Amino acid sequence: MKDIGFLGLGIMGGPMARNLIAAGNRVTVWSHNGAKAAAFAQKHSCEVVKTPEEVARRCSTTFLCVGDTAMSRDVILGEQGLVHGAARGSLIADCSTVSPMASKAIGKALAEKGIRFLDSPCTGSKPGAEGGTLSFMIGGEKADFEEARPLFEAMGKTFYYCGPQGSGLHAKMTQNLVLGNIMQAFNEGIVLSTKGGVDPRMMIDILNNTGARSGYVSTKADFVLKGDFSTTFSVRWLEKDLGLALEIAAELGVPMYTTSATQQQLRMARAMGYGEDDICGSIRALEEIASCKVRDAKGKSEA
Incomplete structure (x- = not known):
């Protein structure tokens, strides 16, 4: 012992x-x-x-x-x-x-x-x-x-x-920035297709069965549809982690256009009161701006 x-x-x-x-x-x-x-x-x-x-x-x-x-x-x-x-x-x-x-x-x-x-x-x-x-x-x-x-x-x-020393953290920063950017791509894509009239459940099925599939979508999409944003990894902490990735990128001279935009979207979600929710809850910031709530949509594909 x-x-x-x-x-x-x-x-x-x-x-x-x-x-x-x-x-x-x-x-x-x-x-x-x-x-x-x-x-x-x-x-x-x-x-x-x-x-x-x-x-x-x-x-x-x-x-x-x-x-x-x-x-x-x-x-x-x-x-x-x-x-x-x-x-x-x-x-x-x-x-x-x-x-x-x-x-x-x-x-x-x-x-x-x-x-x-x-x-x-x-x-x-x-x-x-x-x-x-x-x-x-x-x-x-x-x-x-x-x-x-x-x-x-x-x-x-x-x-x-x-x-x-430091190598583990460099790896973790990379893992988190890829996760964050996939999350943001999903948020944008599912809001866009929903506002365009595609049933979000069908869109998620398409994503899960094509080259756009990802662990994030297969794990988190159902929670988005249910409106279950109970925290396993919060918006606040992912926003912090992307900030660390950007600090490293500045020191090493690596441009990070996409990660910068994703961090700003997360920061906006925090400012709108969603900072303590799970990262999948960050979609609500974009939903409010686009006036399109994915969870309420049935989409033209069900007609």
Whole structure:
């Protein structure tokens, strides 16, 4: 039985920590929301502490899954961060989706203290976290990943070792920008065809059986038609992730016209009050502008 730390008990982190416990590890948790952490610890019979530093003092390996770069930096390097409690040779794995540049700087600061570090963002949203079927993209020393692999296997089923520190995050940014652009293409296409008189159910069937098929459409289209925008991956977080991709693109000199437009559409959806909904709910921003609600349409194809 290993002593494992986990920071962040949100929509992803909570199920991930729960799966580590279910795999037989002694887990110590922490959250910005102390009441949430206490309730989690009571429900799952694990330890809870008041600071990240205390987690690191107890655990030789610590995972974190927090919302953004500033949160990640604070819980690792901040005044009560992991760095102040972690022993030399201990391992920190950051599963958050954050800036690769900032993550590499964090890794460098930890290395100066003899602390090992992996950037290990994951994908699979809430269902993957709950089912232990996440996909992880790993950056850092391969030997460190292999040592921690049994712990990752409690949370996921697919693992990509991408290279040195920052590589996992570069891969995650690419995965998310492709996802976001497919989402936006679907939003535009289904609103356009619906306003043109095509039954949206028929249009979705066409998409799913032609070269335009995609995992996003096959997974999310029914939720759009039902108006079920309960969150597995929110508009707010995808908009943040595309912003990170654009920052990387600026640093590397890569033009990203489509991704820029998609991020602006997501930002508009946030401004219209849809930021906490699932990403498929972003379609409502375009529906309002186009005066065409896909869920209410039957289309000429049913006539």
